[in-house]
Structures are given as C-alpha cells and as structure tokens.
Amino acid sequence: DIQMTQSPSTLSASVGDRVTITCRASQSISTWLAWYQQKPGKAPKLLIYKASNLESGVPSRFSGSGSGTEFTLTISSLQPDDFATYYCQQYSSFSWTFGQGTKVEIK
C-alpha cells in the first residue's frame, strides 16, 4: 500500500500567517491527491481535489500544488475559522490512504 506522510504533525500560527502543509507519497500518485479540513466532532470537508483544484465554495485563500510524490496545501492568510486538522488522501491503483493529519493551532 502507498503510505502518505504529512509534515508537520502540529503547526502553531497566528491569524494572517501564510501556512504550508506538506504531504509525501511513498510512490508516485500523479495528481490523485485530495486535502480535507476537519474540526472537532465534525465530518471532514473536502478542500482540494486532484492536487490543485479548489472545491466549490472553498475560500480562495486555500490552494494546493504538487504531483508525483510531493504535495503542498497552502493557506495564504490564516483566518480564525481555519484552526483545524488537515488531512491529505491519495488514490492510486485501487488503493486509498490518508495522511496522519496536521493540526493547525493558535499561536
């Protein structure tokens, strides 16, 4: 199975900061990567699909990039509503796995 490794595991930031989260795949997955945001007690919410496509209704401060084995999620200017845990998820060759998550905390 393809392993997904996110870094960092925890990130402390302030409102207005630019934030970048990295997700690395153990082998190439082309651009079959999605990013999700999850708040406590809630279901995950899709932010980005196919590595760089913004899901409808998601603020434009969120962006994704990458291909192959290395991907990034960027929040251009962190807002109070963005403090949450973020997960990457890959699809390749009938295999679906999530990264371990990155918690974005208030500094």
Add this chain to the structure above:
Amino acid sequence: EVQLVESGGGLVQPGGSLRLSCAASGFNVSGNFMSWVRQAPGKGLESVSLIYSGGSTYYADSVKGRFTISRHNSKNTLYLQMNSLRTEDTAVYYCARYSGSYSLNYWGQGTLVTVSS
C-alpha cells in the same frame, strides 16, 4: 440536495456483530463509488471499505474477512456488516461519496461504534 445519514452504531462486546446503514438522498448510491471511513478516538482517518459503481469492493487489511460492504439500490442505502469485532474497531464510522476525481465530496455525520466488554 445530497445527504448521507448513518445509523446502527452502538456498544457491542468483543466478538460481536453490528450492521451500519447509510441512507442517501439527492443521488443514487448504485451509480457512485461509496466508502466507509473510520476515526478512532483522538486518531486520524482510516479508509475501511469502498464499493465501486460496478459492484467491486475493497477492504483495508485490518478488516478484511470480517467486514462486508453492500448496498440496497431500491432503498438507496449503503451498509457495512461488521463481524468478529475487536476493541480496536472502536471508532466513529463515516460513509462518504467519491466524486469523479476520486475525492470524498460528501460525508455523513458519523456513527459511533464502541467495542468493549
């Protein structure tokens, strides 16, 4: 409007069985890839099982041989039959729908399964 509503969670003893249901509205379960994803308390997300529109299924190694995913087309409902439950199966179980780009664009609210004696 697309909606997914899970039910069937609860407390069960180790070795027991439980069947989760996910009632869908706003789209046809039969024409979509559907998935069960779980989250153990304080932990990350784990893909448990999925069913393709054609009927093929996938299971995580941790549940293979114990869990069965299925769907009832006329009831527009997805199921997860869970047998031989273990304490490590304790989690919130979400059903979710895959979009055409293999990402989960709709999720239910989740149902809690607790395996404990």
